[in-house]
Amino acid sequence: MDLSLLPAAGRPPAHARARRWRPGLAGGTLHSEIFAPGNEGSGAAVALALALDAAAADDARSLLWVQDKAALRLTGRPYRPGLPTTLHSRVIHVAAATPEDALFALEEGLRCRDLAGVIGEIVGNPRALDFTASRRLALAAERHGIPLFLVRPDAARDLSAARMRWQVRAAPSPPPRWNPQAPGQPAWRAELFRARAHPPGEWILLHDEKTGLDARPAAASDQAEVRAAGL
Numbered sequence: 001m002d003l004s005l006l007p008a009a010g011r012p013p014a015h016a017r018a019r020r021w022r023p024g025l026a027g028g029t030l031h032s033e034i035f036a037p038g039n040e041g042s043g044a045a046v047a048l049a050l051a052l053d054a055a056a057a058d059d060a061r062s063l064l065w066v067q068d069k070a071a072l073r074l075t076g077r078p079y080r081p082g083l084p085t086t087l088h089s090r091v092i093h094v095a096a097a098t099p100e101d102a103l104f105a106l107e108e109g110l111r112c113r114d115l116a117g118v119i120g121e122i123v124g125n126p127r128a129l130d131f132t133a134s135r136r137l138a139l140a141a142e143r144h145g146i147p148l149f150l151v152r153p154d155a156a157r158d159l160s161a162a163r164m165r166w167q168v169r170a171a172p173s174p175p176p177r178w179n180p181q182a183p184g185q186p187a188w189r190a191e192l193f194r195a196r197a198h199p200p201g202e203w204i205l206l207h208d209e210k211t212g213l214d215a216r217p218a219a220a221s222d223q224a225e226v227r228a229a230g231l
Contacts, residue, residue, distance in 0.1 A: 038153035
């Protein structure tokens with residue numbers, strides 16, 4: 001049940017809603033912004049995890065991934081062999097020369113119903129990405145029903161029409177189940193600092209190729225880490 005549909009008087013407390021709500025596309029939110037340090041690549045990773053979670057498992061449509069020139073220099077192109085196997089032939093990559101070109105490609109992608117989702121990477125706070133541009137993207141995503149995840153590496157939190165706005169950074173991976181020496185699952189700490197239908201909160205996000213996106217309240221994860229350390 002979508003908690004945003006409950007009358008205000010009958011809603012659980014904000015802290016209870018934060019515990020029960022699961023990050024993703026709940027409530028039909030189709031335009032999310034993700035802020036992250038540019039040297040980590042965390043924003044793009046979270047955007048990909050959310051995009052995969054948004055697309056149904058049997059959805060064979062492609063994902064459009066748009067980067068401006070600054071994003072290409074900062075985070076590099078998507079590495080296809082490193083993507084989940086279901087995406088090796090489904091990612092359409094666009095290298096845009098300018099933020100204006102990237103915004104044009106994103107808006108055109110949102111009008112294409114043959115796409116499962118759109119990911120964009122635009123570095124910093126270019127003049128072209130103002131409130132009007134973000135509103136155009138939000139309206140296009142909602143009009144055509146295509147999820148958009150706009151990654152903002154090294155950007156300040158400016159005005160935006162995005163329905164959800166996240167600040168993310170890398171988080172320690174949980175230890176592997178069978179081999180403690182092996183690399184752990186990718187993990188990110190995600191703070192939801194603005195959303196229309198949900199309270200702010202922090203989650204630990206993990207993505208598994210087989211089970212999809214797993215979101216755990218950060219407070220509970222922190223307590224588990226303390227107990228595991230015997231503190």
